[in-house]
Amino acid sequence: MSQEKPKNNVMLIISIMLGYALTYMDKNMISTAIIPLKAELSLTASQSGLLMSMFFIGYTVMQFPSGWLSDKIGPKKVLLISIGTILIATIFFGFVSTLVLLMVIRLISGLGHAGVPTSSTKVVANNIQPKQKMFVQSLILSTSGIGGILAFTLGSSLININWRYAYFGLAILYVVSIIMIFIFFPKESKNPNGEQLKKADKVPISVVFKDKNVFILFAALLFLNIVLYGYLSWLPSLYEANFGFGIKEISIILSTNAILMSVGALSSSFLVNKVFKGNDKRFALISIIVCALACIVFAMTNSLTISIIMMFIFTLSSNAVFVTLFSWPHKLIRQEVIGSSIAIINMGSTIGGFLAPTITGYLITVFGGNYNVAFIAMGISALVSGFVILLVRTKPVTTRKYNYN
Template sequence: MAKLQQEVLQGTKKVKSINQFRWTFVFIILIGAVVNYLDRANLSVANPLISKEFGLSPLQMGVLLSAFLWPYALANLPAGWLVDKIGPKKMFTGAIGSWSIVSLLTAFTSSYSIFYTLRVLLGISESPFFPSATKAINTWFSKKDRGTPLAVVNTGSQIANGIAPPLLTALMLAFSWKIMFFVIGAAGLVVMVVWWCIYRDPSKLELIEINKDEQEEVQIQSTEKKIGWGSLFRYKSTWFMIFGNFGLVYTMWTFLTWLPGYLVADRGLTILKTGWIASIPFLMGIIGVPLGGIISDYFIRKGYQPIKARKIPLVCGAILAACAVIPIPYVSGVNAAITLITIAYFASSVPTGVIWTLATDVAPKNMVASLGSIQNFGGFIGAALAPIVTGAIVQATGSFEFVFLVGAVLLIVSAVSYGIFLKKPIEVK
């Protein structure tokens, strides 16, 4: 009896030790995600000032806003493969170090062409971040537990989007947009050093403890055939994930890149007031992202299959967001418009909490980061098109009306792709 009690006590201590460590690095990744998205949001916040300084038309500004997104989308394809091959520690370190240096260099540019080039490099250097985070969490958490930490990590983007308008606007107006870029770059280098010093892969004993409730599944996975990166494109599930994420991320990046400009140009707000009001939808995203992970983990514990459990918050969020987006251009008051935008952004952020977790459920074990990156590639093709298409629509029509209608249609496409067509994990034959 005493021996049994001692074994239980040792097991409890071991679980507690693992939990303390893995949630420590989840917190580090969360801070990295905040810095990551501040680097993306800084140009959107500085949109009115940089447009004026460089004399840019709406379409030209849309092209500059998308300069980060095209390379980021394309670089996701090799980034996921490299994370699966090299591991999350080295790839995370290299990514955050590279993008921080790019941000520092941006603070010293005064040329449109150099600015554009640096935004391209920023996109390439940021591409391994979320695949690295997904790989690390997939390794340290079991299937029934990983939805919540992945949702927490993805919340970093919403925290950044929420604090970016007031924080970065204050920095920009107190000093300059160049100082704003410099401060964010320096913050990234600090996170890089902390990650390198703390993160490690789990030991064999830790892996056994982490997956003790799924040993039969782990045994099956260890004997299954490996799949190559290119082979993922032969499966319908991969393509439905690409199309589904395209619609979600397109709409979110319409808000991320053009919301300050929309509030100034279409709703007549000042830059200072825009900095505070534009943060409201993004602050609600801080609630939406973890909610998606919590809901999906709840349904898994209730006995739902993982893919079905992830699809519940994903599809419901996309449909609710579409319903909120449609009436935005037709309401006259600023308060009504902000309320609808807030509902739309909150609802579209709920799926974000399960997108990367869904990749761990659909992908073969050796291709988790790769499939997650391919899905993210689809999303950021949408993100890259969003500012350009928005700029072109505004320039051609002088209105944002069709901007929101396009977003609503793509959200429905996303709900259909995930909800109806994505049904089962990739089976290696």
């Protein structure tokens, strides 16, 4: 059979990147939208944190089912269902005005978001040459920065007028994403040699649960995402409280920060291969230590200049770690069950994402509106993630033996 044309793969990757960027726009935009929402609904920091956390309950619950379905029925169907669910939730979020309904809708949105990373990773595993997989995965994950830019420019501009307009605008972009998936995704998943993949059930699902790396990466991403989502959730509120910034000023800083998210994501693949000679673990450990120190210094300084510098260093290092951990499965895990494996691994991310705003919101409330203690706690969580990364077994998947019995 003939190999799929490169230009089709380019459009396929662009389609995945758009969907990924919009999910990150959604995740980032809530941290700015929460400012007018707090004022409109008279929310406390704890209530605001709970609203942001509801998203991650749905995300966590649906992680493994969406990964398993990506392996069984194909990633295109899962991605269409997922983004369709997010689209409906986004439209309704712009209409309701009570805390309970907003929480329910964010929960449903999280259910939809769960299918995006698992199905996207499955597409990469099925359609991209092995040597290119880590770079393509890094490229896709770099759209977290693009999503941030969209959230803190287009999203924040609309939020500044009326926060509801931002969600209606996001819904329109989701429609575009669905159309692109219909057009550019292949009807049948194929491997890089152009041969149709056999059913994933030729490798039993038990292989996933016997692989220690799956659960080590799960734990590493859990503690890392406590940092990432705690940081993103409360960064706008910290600048408002500590430096008196309005939404416009916050948007400028966070837009620049979002660009660095993409830089950190894209540079990770290059640095691992060229500078660290394929030693993912060493790169991840150095980056996570830099991330933790930057977060702690950020919390302790009263200088706006130093806080911005530390924020930028944090963003570069934390996103480099995240992309490295999320790309590792392409080297360490069997392609046939990568959807299910990524689902479990990413569940660590979602649990961390759920815990982050809730824990940090509680700390902020307990310490009388002091954000610094919460950010120091995030730095400690980053160091814990580093200790977990030490446990990763880096033996390539091709040389590892599995007991299928």
